[in-house]
Amino acid sequence: MIRLQGVTKTYANFGLDIDLELENEITAVIGPSGSGKSTLLELVSGFETPDSGSIHLDGRPLDGVAPEQRNIGMVFQRPTLFPHLSVRENIAYGATVPDAEIRELCELLEIDELLDAGRSPETLSGGEKRRVSVARAIVTDPDALLLDEPTTGLDEPIRRRLKYELRQVLADLDIPCVYVTHDQNEASVVADSVVVMRDGTVLQQGGYEEILSSPRDEFVADFVGIENLIRGQRRETDAGRTVVDIGVAWVEPEGTAIDAVDASKSELCVGLAPESVTITENARSDGGNPTQTRTPRSDGTRITDDNTPLNSANTSINSLDCVVERVIPERGTKTAFLDCGLSETFKAVFDAGVTVAEGEEVTIEFDASDVVVV
């Protein structure tokens, strides 16, 4: 286990302040550029010294211990294979495990054929270089492994394959593996748990699903892909249910989600991933009813045409009427930008087979279980 207690590091334009425990599992560290992900690795590996605080690895203090004495493996953003050594010599450079184990690992990483005939690292593809650099770090039998965006710069198909293989290899190690990435999908595939960082601090730590279902704040929610964040007022319906009034509709999360939020908070933010909505109704906007104006009022209520305030009888719950502003087809999906009368455009991702066209009026729906309350 890696333990960082009150670790701070200040640079001219950036400060880091971290308390963190990393178990013997794969932890993905995600966050935007400049959030301190790489600095965290520098501090744990010993290439940077904290200004204050302490770092322990399996109870062993690392303060003042040189990088080579820490027994912490590193996989750098660039593979940094020694160009003057063969692939085999690169892997053997710091190896402490028996040859049979090296062989086995190389077979698992599908680089065993590269060990022969004094092949030079120059002759390897980008993906092969990454695998070799991962093997080179693991065969030192480290007490912890740090990986700094190990799939950066690889072509997408190679990257896709590599992350599954990394998952498999790292999961067998039973040491803390810290996997820095800016790709939250990669984090979900590779890691057992996730640390979200921003501005040099840890915003949230937990399982990926846990962070998805209860992000600590709007930043975390947005970062893990819950892109539609809508503010509204807590409201008890006449049926005794708790909903969030977002002006144009009511959003009703699952009871457990709303119970997790401080009951005294009257202003709530609900989040919806673009993938979690479905279209229930299409209507051509160029015929039939004139388009209704859906301007929310600042007091959170909506006035309908006959000036009656909303109630549960005339308000839609977990459903929104929208006008399709823009549709962008992607591989297997369509991303639609919808004007639902909210302050921001609503983003929805549908299957490619769903019929949705620009200018159309649609009604979208979502499950209470998909609603996240921040």
Added chain:
Amino acid sequence: MREHEPSRARLGAVFDGDYTVFGLLGTVLVVYLLYPFVTFFAGAQGNGIALETFTRPEIVSAVRYSLTTAPISTAVATVFGVPLAYFLSRAAFRGKLLVDSLIILPLILPPVVGGVMLLTGFGNFTPVGQLANSLGVTLTDSYVGIIFAQVFVASPFVVITSRAGFDSVAEYERASRSLGKGPVETFVRVSLPLSSGHILAGVALTFARSIGEFGATMMTAYNPHTMPTQIWVTFISRGVYATLPIVAVLVTLGLAVVVGIRYSGKTIGVNE
């Protein structure tokens, strides 16, 4: 990453048709640089300077002095310069910029100025010079004087070039440290071999500069004559074409160094 760079062919296409101006301007310089070589060697032949002049005693002596001092100067500059280069590449300290700037000063100063300063530091009547004299070593107008001048003027080459080499291998050093190797083993097994191209280029440049050193040497050791000093002496006494034998030796050595740097340059490119 290499694959993201536009290819040479595409760059060429962009420039197509616009090469002429560049080519013409460049040609002017190339012609200017080559023309004196042609006139010199042609003129020397026309003036009947024959190959037997190579064996004149003062010329043999000059070649001998140069070829025995320049390698020593190069070795001294390398032994102290490579560690300095490594230190400057890795260490962070106050005044680093100042040291960085001072290192290139001997390259920029006229060598004769360096010679003046060396005389005030190591001349016969200075404390250091007198101390050396009492030990039976003469610091000026001697082997030592020649080497002093050469090291002063030529050592920046090996420092600057090696430093560039060390700068380019920092990340490999970190990889080595993370694989459990200490600073010394890392230096020997990673930094040094990966920087060897740069270091060798620096050594070659230092050697070439040492062989050709004239300005500072004139001040610290007019005697015994090295090749450049002998060229001056011969030119004064017997005319410009009489310098042919020594010029030929120096030009040959120069070409050898250029080829050597080209070759070691091929081993420099440490890239993914």
